[in-house]
Amino acid sequence: MDEYLVYIRVDDAGRVVDINSSAFLQDTDGWTQIDSGHGDKFHHAQGNYFPLPLFDERGIYRYKFVNDQVAERTVEEMDADYTPPEQKPTAEELLAAFFGGVKDA
Amino acid sequence: MADYTSAYTGAQIDAAVAKANTALQSLPAHTHTAAEVGALPETYTPPVTSVNGKTGDVVITSGGGAGYAYNLLDNSNFRNPVNQRGVSGTISDAGYFLDRWKLVSGSVSIGSDGITLNGTISQILEMEPAGDVTATASAGTASYNATTKTYTITATGVLITWAALYEGSYTADTLPPYVPKGYAAELAQCKRYYNIIPYDMDDYYVNANTAYPSMYPVFFPEMRIIPTVTLRESWNTGSAGVSVGFITKSSLAFQAAATSSRVAWHGKIELDADL
Numbered sequence: 001m002d003e004y005l006v007y008i009r010v011d012d013a014g015r016v017v018d019i020n021s022s023a024f025l026q027d028t029d030g031w032t033q034i035d036s037g038h039g040d041k042f043h044h045a046q047g048n049y050f051p052l053p054l055f056d057e058r059g060i061y062r063y064k065f066v067n068d069q070v071a072e073r074t075v076e077e078m079d080a081d082y083t084p085p086e087q088k089p090t091a092e093e094l095l096a097a098f099f100g101g102v103k104d105a
Numbered sequence: 106m107a108d109y110t111s112a113y114t115g116a117q118i119d120a121a122v123a124k125a126n127t128a129l130q131s132l133p134a135h136t137h138t139a140a141e142v143g144a145l146p147e148t149y150t151p152p153v154t155s156v157n158g159k160t161g162d163v164v165i166t167s168g169g170g171a172g173y174a175y176n177l178l179d180n181s182n183f184r185n186p187v188n189q190r191g192v193s194g195t196i197s198d199a200g201y202f203l204d205r206w207k208l209v210s211g212s213v214s215i216g217s218d219g220i221t222l223n224g225t226i227s228q229i230l231e232m233e234p235a236g237d238v239t240a241t242a243s244a245g246t247a248s249y250n251a252t253t254k255t256y257t258i259t260a261t262g263v264l265i266t267w268a269a270l271y272e273g274s275y276t277a278d279t280l281p282p283y284v285p286k287g288y289a290a291e292l293a294q295c296k297r298y299y300n301i302i303p304y305d306m307d308d309y310y311v312n313a314n315t316a317y318p319s320m321y322p323v324f325f326p327e328m329r330i331i332p333t334v335t336l337r338e339s340w341n342t343g344s345a346g347v348s349v350g351f352i353t354k355s356s357l358a359f360q361a362a363a364t365s366s367r368v369a370w371h372g373k374i375e376l377d378a379d380l
Contacts (some may be wrong), residue, residue, distance in 0.1 A: 001253060024333055024377070040330050044378065047331030047352055055350060059360075 004042040006049055007031035008065060016063040016070060019054065021045040034070055058082055174281040177238065177270045178228055178256060179205040179294045182285035183219040184266050187295045201379060204295035209257070219243075219266040222258060228268075229380040230254040231329060237274040243267045243283070296326045300376040301337070306359075306369065320350060321359040325376065328354050332376035349374075 002023075009018040009031050018031075023043050025031065041048050052072075056062050060078045063070050089097070111118070180187045180203060187204040196202045197212040203220075211224010220226075222245060233254055240247040245260030249270055256270045267283045275281070285291075302325060334349045334357065350358040357374075 020333070024335060043380075044330060044333045046333045053351060059350065 001038050002043070003036055003038055004045070005033050006035040006037075006042055006045045007033050008070065010065045011061075014064045014066055015061040015073070016054065016065055017061060019045050019049055021049075032065070034065075174271045174273065174275070176284075176286070177230060177234055177272060178268055179298075180228075180291050181268045181283075182266075182288075182291070183268070184217075185285070185288055186220075187288070187292050188215070189295065189299055189301050201299070204291075204299055205379070216264070219264045221262065221264050222260040223262045225257055225259045227255050227257045230256065230270075231380060234270075234272060236272065239269075239271045239273065239275040239280070241269050241271070241275075241280060293326070297329050298377075298379045300325050300328065300332070302374040302376070303372075304359075304374055305371050322356060323359055323374065324356045326355065328376060328378040329380075330354065330378050332378040335375040335377070337373040337375050338371075354378075 005022040007020055007022070007025060007028055008016050011017050020031075021043055022028070024046070035049070036042065047053075050063060050070075052062055054062060056078060060081045062073060062078070064073045064077070065071075113121075183203075189204055190202065192202045193215050195212055195214040196208055199208050199210065201207050202213065203215070205228050207227050207229070209225040209227050211222070213224065213226060214221040231254075233251065238249055240249040240256055242258050243266040244263045245258045245265055247256070247258050247268065247270075249256050256268070258265065258268055267285070269283055271281070286294075302323065304323070306321065331352055331354055334352060336349070348360045350360045352358070359374075
């Protein structure tokens with residue numbers, strides 16, 4: 001049975017932005033090996049190595065690489081990456097503002 | 106037509122017909138035998154000279170106990186194989202070539218009438234078969250390793266048209282004839298392990314803010330595990346950063362982040378869940 005090496009790519013902030021295995025990486029320049037082993041967890045590491053997806057439901061990276069160890073980021077760390085979408089007024093709010101202006105005139 | 110005048114009167118003719126009827130009805134009933142009319146017997150057994158090309162005493166068994174021989178291999182008909190990777194010619198790099206088949210060593214040539222193997226190819230089974238199995242192939246030496254769940258053929262420059270790993274124990278005399286499962290059935294089975302999806306996302310409007318990429322769902326037949334995704338033959342316009350976000354065994358979300366609101370992306374999404 002083949003042995004596969006697991007690699008991650010990390011951004012400047014130490015967030016894990018990609019993961020894959022030696023079965024699919026032709027060039028590992030810029031990647032860091034974190035593990036090796038047999039079976040789907042290692043062979044198909046991209047979607048099967050970490051217990052949770054690489055992103056949360058907001059698209060925020062879930063893992064970090066600190067002191068040569070992968071760990072889950074804290075809620076505070078992840079929240080800090082999140083910028084809520086700009087809230088635009090609804091049609092009702094626009095109408096209300098318009099008629100409110102008319103009434104005040 | 107010339108006029109015809111009968112020599113008999115109408116009354117004489119009627120009387121003659123009535124007499125003939127009376128004579129016919131007085132004849133005794135009679136049933137002909139099959140032999141008298143030349144019919145074949147109800148059961149007919151032509152002489153048997155061979156069964157599936159075997160002569161002499163032929164033993165007929167029920168194989169794996171299910172009444173038929175089940176071939177555990179996928180994509181076993183090399184005359185019409187599933188080839189989603191689109192390989193051709195002679196392959197000498199170890200790894201997957203035809204769907205589900207891996208070149209272990211040597212080389213293999215893809216032909217219209219089969220594969221010519223000069224080395225070893227293998228197929229890894231997902232599940233361990235229950236009970237005995239019999240490895241065979243149209244040519245070469247076939248074997249099965251239960252520990253690694255691996256079927257292997259080794260050959261020296263011979264044409265191979267099919268491979269089989271049957272449930273049950275067979276000898277050379279009792280091996281069933283090879284029956285292909287059919288291309289559509291093979292393709293469906295192969296897509297559990299590997300799938301390649303052409304994708305043309307042309308002139309789409311996306312959120313012009315890299316912080317909020319637009320997501321496009323892609324659905325596919327359920328795979329064995331969450332597949333490894335690779336984008337192939339990809340090109341894009343509109344400063345699009347295209348990547349794959351969330352993925353399950355049967356769907357993925359395609360992310361297109363752009364600094365402008367128009368994007369085009371063309372390519373192939375390769376999904377690999379092979380063993």
